[in-house]
Amino acid sequence: MTTNVETTEEYAPELPVRLEWAEHAPEVFKAMVRLDAAARKGLDARLLELVKIRASQINHCAFCLDMHTKDALAAGESVERLVQLSAWEESRHFYTAKELAALELTEAVTVLTDGFVPDEVYERAAKHFEEAELAQLIASITVINAWNRFGVTCRKTPGHYRPGQHA
Amino acid sequence: MTARTTRLDDGVRAALRAAGAAAKKGLADPGLAELVQIRASQLNHCAFCLDMHLAIARKDGVVSEAQLDLLDAWEEAGDVFDARERAALELTEAVTVLTGGTSRACGSGGGFVPDEVYERAARHFDAAVLAHLIGLIIVINSWNRLMVGRRIPPGSTEW
Numbered sequence: 421m422t423t424n425v426e427t428t429e430e431y432a433p434e435l436p437v438r439l440e441w442a443e444h445a446p447e448v449f450k451a452m453v454r455l456d457a458a459a460r461k462g463l464d465a466r467l468l469e470l471v472k473i474r475a476s477q478i479n480h481c482a483f484c485l486d487m488h489t490k491d492a493l494a495a496g497e498s499v500e501r502l503v504q505l506s507a508w509e510e511s512r513h514f515y516t517a518k519e520l521a522a523l524e525l526t527e528a529v530t531v532l533t534d535g536f537v538p539d540e541v542y543e544r545a546a547k548h549f550e551e552a553e554l555a556q557l558i559a560s561i562t563v564i565n566a567w568n569r570f571g572v573t574c575r576k577t578p579g580h581y582r583p584g585q586h587a
Numbered sequence: 588m589t590a591r592t593t594r595l596d597d598g599v600r601a602a603l604r605a606a607g608a609a610a611k612k613g614l615a616d617p618g619l620a621e622l623v624q625i626r627a628s629q630l631n632h633c634a635f636c637l638d639m640h641l642a643i644a645r646k647d648g649v650v651s652e653a654q655l656d657l658l659d660a661w662e663e664a665g666d667v668f669d670a671r672e673r674a675a676l677e678l679t680e681a682v683t684v685l686t687g688g689t690s691r692a693c694g695s696g697g698g699f700v701p702d703e704v705y706e707r708a709a710r711h712f713d714a715a716v717l718a719h720l721i722g723l724i725i726v727i728n729s730w731n732r733l734m735v736g737r738r739i740p741p742g743s744t745e746w
Contacts, residue, residue, distance in 0.1 A: 438705060444718030445613055448726075451606035455729075458598030479685040480698040529736045531686050532631040537736050542591055555594035555737070562732040569725045573682050573700045 438575040452566065459559035462552070467519055469497060470505065471526045471557070472564040477506050478530050479568035486578035487586070494583030518548040522557060529561045591738045593745045603733075607726040613719025618649050619672060622658065623679045623720070624727040625650075629659055630683045631731035638741035640727075671711040675720060678708040682724045 442449040460468060469492035476484035489502055504511040508523050515523070525545040528537040549557055570576070611620050621644040628636035644650035657664040661676050668676065681700040712720055733739075739746045 438709075439714060439718060439721070441718040441721055444715045445610065445722050447609035448606050448613070448719065448722035451602050451609060455599060455602035455606065458596050458602055461596065461598075481685075525736075529732050532633075532731060532735055533684050533686065535632060537738070542736075542738075546591075551592055551594050555592060556596060558733065558736040559596060559599045562729045562736070565732060566725045566729050568685065569682050569728060570721070572685055572698070573678075573705070573721050573725075575700075 434577055434579070435575055437577055438573070441570060441574045452563075452570075455566075456563050459556060459563045461556060463556050463560060465495060466492075466497060467522055468560060469495065470501070470515075470519060471522055471561060473502065474505055474508070474523055474526050475530045475561060475564045476568055478527065479565065479572065481568035481571040482578040483571040483576035483581075484564065484568050487581045490581055490583045521545045521548045525557065526561050529558060530565055588738070588740050590740060590743065590745075591736075593737065593739065593743075595733065595737070595746070599733075603726060603729055606722065607730075610719045610722035610726055614716060614723055618644075619675055620723060621650050622654065622672060623675055623724055625655070626658055626661075626676055626679050627683045627724060627727045628731055630680065631728065631735065633731040633735050634741040635734040635739045635743065635746065636727065636731055674707045674711045677704050678720065679724050681705075682721065683728055 472488040501514050504514050521544045524541050528541045624640045657667050661668050681704045685698045
């Protein structure tokens with residue numbers, strides 16, 4: 421693991437990965453990579469990282485949090501906006517109205533098990549994103565949810581990602 | 588009820604279809620594939636996917652009516668589901684409901700896929716089949732999000 425915090429006490433050991441699923445299901449993996457590339461077309465890169473980090477927080481995906489916070493920071497995102505992200509409803513002045521609409525939609529599409537995507541959430545997003553861009557946003561929220569599920573289920577190890585590694 | 592939008596990039600649709608086809612091929616169990624896809628669609632409340640996969644499951648009896656009737660209560664359904672099916676359904680639920688609760692330490696959930704759930708699945712499926720089963724659970728979760736997010740009505744031909 422990489423960390424800049426000096427301590428004399430030992431950190432807990434890394435948990436081992438459960439399954440190298442990409443090696444065991446290479447055709448599924450390759451299709452997922454194509455899906456990711458297709459879904460991100462036309463979306464603002466900075467907005468997309470916020471969406472991916474927020475979904476990864478809600479789904480508790482350590483690997484995806486490691487990857488997307490590093491990519492966001494490397495692309496010039498502010499530490500403050502990343503730190504505030506899990507409380508964005510109370511720190512709205514850190515984000516644009518378009519980003520807020522995207523974050524709200526991200527939460528609704530991510531937490532389907534508690535029920536549907538409310539009309540008002542969808543409509544707010546539709547005010548800020550034209551139809552084709554909104555379809556890409558929904559697809560990208562779907563894709564990060566998929567990566568979160570692979571990461572959590574197979575217990576991919578966080579801490580080793582280098583910015584831009586999977587770009 | 589009409590769809591909010593039927594827009595979806597052709598590349599997105601094609602890649603997700605390819606992922607699903609590869610996952611089903613690797614799982615090599617059409618009945619179990621439908622059980623898993625229906626259960627995830629129940630949890631995610633996806634009317635379009637339920638309609639589609641219940642029709643596929645009923646066609647040629649790929650899943651029995653008894654299993655379809657009791658799927659929502661599979662844990663209490665006695666021997667209607669065998670140990671391998673139960674392990675797959677348990678994994679489906681864990682992978683689908685990552686968001687639950689706020690703290691495992693405080694017993695209020697907190698998501699993740701429990702070790703015992705993963706290990707039971709790993710006892711019934713070898714690594715390659717398990718990787719494809721996980722893939723299929725994730726692909727149906729993806730379709731659920733695309734359909735619920737855009738509110739595609741059940742039975743719709745344009746999606």
